[in-house]
Amino acid sequence: MNRSDIIMKMAMIVNRFLGSVCGKCLVGMVLLLVTMMPGISSHQVVLRSDLVLVPVSVYDRRGRFVSGLRAEDFILYDDGRRRPIVFFSAETEAEHLSRPLALILLLDASHSIAAILHEQQSAVASLLSALGDRTMVSIVSFHQRPEVLLDFTVDKDEALRTFLRRRRIGGNTAIFDALCFAIKRLSALPDADLRRIVVIISDGLDTASETDYRACARAAQREGIAVYSVWIPLYSPSGGRLKARRPTKGFIEVAEETGGKFFRVGTVEEALNPRAVVDLRPVFQAVIDDLRHQYYLGFYPPGDAHPGFHRVRVTVKRKGVRVDARRRGYLVR
Known part of the structure; x- marks a missing residue:
């Protein structure tokens, strides 16, 4: 050292x-x-x-x-x-993360997102491999309430199996309630040297939260937790063509205000093509690169x-x- x-x-x-x-x-x-x-x-x-x-x-x-x-x-x-x-x-090591990391994958349980996530075996395997042996991973699914699918573990095989497991499909979506829940879980970890991040994957449409996104941002700022927001948009007809439904205010802002990043994934063409597969590998690689170069x-x-x-x-x-x-x-x- x-x-x-x-x-x-x-x-x-x-x-x-x-x-x-x-x-x-x-x-x-x-x-x-x-x-x-x-x-x-x-x-x-x-x-x-x-x-x-x-x-x-x-x-x-x-x-x-x-x-x-x-x-x-x-x-x-x-x-x-x-x-x-x-x-x-x-902290500019190019090959490996130089400090231990705690990551929560926060997954939208709506039907459209769950179907996409189930196709991401290769992408998630690459992400978990790049994180290194010391990284702790937890997986939380949410619709109206958050559900811990996997507590913090360094077992990447178990994390991959949990990520790909079929989940209950929910109705209403409480994004910011779930995000605050994830931030509290990260804040409770005892190791002060951990970098702490949340990667939330959602259509960005919050329909049920009781918590304002600003409360999540403040809590994350206090604890040095970065939020990476991954938006897989839903599309609605407008003026004779399909347009992406903008995410609820705060979904982009919470990433910007906590030192994370915002990513948009997928296109209209992919949404219309039943054979198209949304690939999260570029997003996950961007997150890893971001963590390596600071x-x-x-x-x-x-x-x-x-x-x-x-x-x-x-x-x-x-x-x-x-x-x-x-x-x-x-x-x-």
């Missing part, structure tokens, strides 16, 4: 436990005496518990990840004011930060690149 790995692990622990329990700008210190660890140079790392970590991805004009950036290449703004970057780590920037909020949500923005001192800050802000209680 190198110096950057050690600092990252301690930062995650501080952020998750001390920061979430102690609330607004706790100034207690955590001391990591790395001199006790073999192979690490003698120094002392001091981490404050109010450190805010911002995952960032940087892409060139062709959409390729930009590697080799340093802390001085980034500029970070907190509510429009520039803040010094006090922590930096490049920088982490850390900063401290001002001591007088007011309670509420604070907006974070990141830029890069390089032309011709696009910056994707995966955390839009942070919450002060």
